[in-house]
Amino acid sequence: MRVLLCPDKFAGTLSAPEVAAAVADGWRTVTDGDDLLIRPLADGGPGFVEVLAEALGGRRVPVSTVDPLGRPAAGEILLTADATAYLESAQACGLHLLSAAERDPKTTTSYGLGLLVAAAVESGARTVVIGLGGSGTNDAGAGMLAALGVTPLDPGGAALPYGGAALAAVDALDGAPRLRGVRLVAATDVDNPLLGLHGASNVFGPQKGADRGDVLLLDAALERFAAVLERDLAGCPTGLGTLPGGGAAGGIGAALFALGGTCESGIGLVTRATRLDAALDTADLVVTGEGSFDHQSLRGKVVAGVAGAARDRGVPCVVVAGQVSTGRREAASAGVTDAYSLVEHFGGEESGGLDAALSRPADGLRELGARLARQWSR
Incomplete structure (x- = not known):
């Protein structure tokens, strides 16, 4: 049999x-x-890199990064012969990196994922595939963008604190993404948009520690951030808050779309690789x-x-x-x-x-x- x-x-x-x-x-x-x-x-969440490494071979490169609260964390990227780098958001943003008492999507950040993406860019990869899933963040990728050179500012021109709640005061962006022409791919099987009833905050926020008041605050903050991204970030698509997949990993999907990235089925990608x-x-x-x-x-x-x-x-x-x-x-x-x-x-x-x-x-x-x-x- x-x-x-x-x-x-x-x-x-x-x-x-x-x-x-x-x-x-x-x-x-x-x-x-x-x-x-x-x-x-794997479908893009924890284990994405391990499964692909077993299927594709390539070189696994350790990368020092930080967790959702800025503490040191161990990450890695998988580099394959076709100049593609694979990484997973959960290594830097994972909910499993936080204790139950530490889960607060108002303050957790995706900055560590930005460090992983930057390492992949510096490795010489031409395509970077990012598995999205299992995150403990809800900052629409603002932390990731900051690590890549795009800093959200308040009305006084100061850099905002990390976390989704701070985006309620976002007024402008400073800097430009340091991506060297790399193609970005979001690997996810979540089709939720960034905003609204089926968005990142409403659907996934409670799993990450948000109460009803937090959900409303975060959804409004992400709506404001999406408007600033559309206005100030060159190449950002219109209607960012409604794009399918934008709500993946606390809105990191939307940030990747804002950077010109595309979306691909995580399980579909793994199915082909294996x-x-x-x-x-x-x-x-x-x-x-x-x-x-x-x-x-x-x-x-x-x-x-x-x-x-x-x-x-x-x-x-x-x-x-x-x-x-x-x-x-x-x-x-x-x-x-x-x-x-x-x-x-x-x-x-x-x-x-x-x-x-x-x-x-x-x-x-x-x-x-x-x-x-x-x-x-x-």
Whole structure:
């Protein structure tokens, strides 16, 4: 039997390659006669660079950067032979870099991402692809722009403090982007605009620590910033606040559009790099997964892309996840044949299943891998 293992990461616990390896290890304890194809995936968020490095090769270059509160952080860029650099916003802006008490999108900054982009530019790359996802910021990329030479100013001509809230006072821009003609690509599967009911602040702000008052403040601040970008930044497209994908990573997508960047599907890019379609064409069973299989999973995430592609080929697709909250009918309509939860595998939340899933995810995935082999292997 030919089994394709193509999961996303389990955020906060295991990388995508670790998830795939654990399931494969468990499967092989039951039978070693099946052909297991391992293709770890990512959609632009954490793990984007790691997955592409495994698929494309190239050179991984460490870069010193800062986190959303300006503290030192370790980042990296992947340089490939075709003069393309790949990086991910989560290494500098990631929500996982903040404790629960530190999450405040009014003050967190994307400045560290600007340092990563600058390093990619200085490396000689002609194209820079930026994976967007998992951010703890909501500053519409203002910090990133500042690191690249474009400083937001208040009415008195002073540089604004970092964070989304300060943009309520933005009046002008100083400087020009130092990009040396590099082409920018935003890799994301979020189609939310920067502003409005479906924008960065309203949809993603609460996940980053914003209350209702913060959301209203931030949306108004980003609206003002978008107007200044359109007026003062050469080449910025009109209607910046409404462009699909502009709300990705707290509005970093909009900042990349303002710099002349384009948008590309993160999962689509990874699918091509990993040659996933060819693997799907020959698979008898597809196993994918992520940390939480919920309603967001079916909106442009890895699981949705994989399950839809499997369904189109008439191949069963099962999901392994830390938690499963998607309804069976909804999952089936997306192409998911069945879903397995680590929490339930460990006895459910009331029996400590959640704690076990968080503390022993690899053990649980190996056990689920064995269970899958008993149920699905010929």
